[in-house]
Amino acid sequence: MNGNLYFLEFLKHSSPIIQLAWSLSCVFLIIIAMLIMYLKYLRNHLSENEKIKVKYQEDYESSLVTYLYSGNEDGSFSSEQQLIINELKKCVADPFKRKIIISTLLKLRSEISGEIAESIDKLFIKLGLLHYSLAKLRNKKWDIIAIGIRELTQFKIKGVHKIIINNINHPKREVRKEMQLYLVHLYAFKGLDFLNILETSLSEWDQIQLLEVLQLNNDTQIADIRPWLKSSNDSVVIFTLKLAKVYNQFEVKEELIELLNHNSEDIRVNVISALSHLNIVEAKNIVKNNFNERSHEEQIAFLKMMENVYESSDKPFLLEHIHHKNFEIKLLVMEILKNINFEEYTLYEIELKKMLTA
Missing domain, CATH: 1.25.10 (Leucine-rich Repeat Variant)
Structure with a gap:
């Protein structure tokens, strides 16, 4: 107690700078303590949410598996399936539960194929989830639009391409990429019609992805x-x-x-x-x-082409460029000359050694 009184007395008679420093220290200490408490609360909250999410996911997965294997032989909905649909529809109204249902559907879809996978696509529509995906396309946030298009792609929802193609020249590359993948995933080469009106650039990565999707598709009708x-x-x-x-x-x-x-x-x-x-x-x-008249890059590409289509009559042309100032072009020329006439290669090899020691 006496120590506290002594400290307060000392602080009272200290300079204003020392008083300010101690005051700020106390304020920062309080803020740090509040942040620690908040982080602890947030961690507990997230942990609880994760537990709830896992519980819902297990329940939904069980219901969906039951749904998939309890249909009537004639393809109509059984009473058990209709009951599950009604229960899930109630859950879809809740954004938190809706997100879990979609992720569970996607998980199941990735594990199965054929008619059962198509049943999941139909259930996506039956539960009213299509409405929410389409609503995302009208959102002002680009990331929400991208998610909406991706969902339509994953559940193979055709018939909405005219809406999706409105994003063909969207300012965000991520949205354009999802739009392109949707069209090619669902319509293969026909989906490439967007190239007729594309104004923005197709990045190298976009091109690679589109080619991969096309090659996975069994469509033999090339545009x-x-x-x-x-x-x-x-x-x-x-x-x-x-x-x-x-x-x-x-x-x-x-x-x-x-x-x-x-x-x-x-x-x-x-x-x-x-x-x-x-x-x-x-x-x-x-x-x-x-x-x-062509650039070095074109010349190199052409000489690589000549490696496959050279003829003896090309020898004068190649000899004209054996002293080319670009080292890679020199090597390509010599390699082709070697292939044309190996016996004369010794002469070219001497020339190559001169170049390397120059």
Whole structure:
């Protein structure tokens, strides 16, 4: 007690700066104590919520499994199924429970296939969950819109593509990506029609994902890619060139050759790669005639193409570029010359050693 009185007396006669420092220390100490208490409460609250979530998930999963295996043989709803639907519909009205129901449906859908998986898609609509997913598309927050589109994709909800395609040029890439994946997942090559009106850029990652989805699909009817090769959107053209390679679209060779004079260097490089993959030898002489006017990237791509389509008559052209200032181009030229005439390779090898020691 005397110690406290002594401290208060000391503080009373201290300078204003010391008094302020002690006052701030007390305030910060109180704030820290309140934050510790709040964090403890929050941790307990989250722990309780997680327990509740697990409990609901187990209950919903049990009900859904029962639903899936208790239908009538004629495909109509049994009384037991209808009872489960009625109970789940009550739960759907609660946002917390609705989120758990959707995640449980998705979990079950990932574990099964065939007619049972289709039953889950139908149940998604039957429970009124489609209404909530569509409502997300009208939300002002981009992440909510993306979630809504993803749900429609996961439950294979067709017939709403005209609504979803409104997001084709959405300012957020994540929303555009979900829109594109929805169309390709559900409509395969026909879903690529969005490329006709796409104004924004298709990132490299977007292109990879779209190609993966297409290859997982069993649709054998490949779309006519010619219009996309003439698109004013460079990323659409580059993606279409990848389609030409993956699906061996030899019939578009005229359009590919025309693109050798495209304004974009990136497109010209990708065109040369596609022409090489499709083994369109007509393009070789076209590029040879204006080889010096092309960028180093194009020249490298062309020489890699020549590795597959070289002829003895190409030797004079190659010898013209054996002293090219770009080292990679020199190596490619020498490698092709070696393949054309191995016996003369010793001479080129001497030249290579000179380059390496220069």
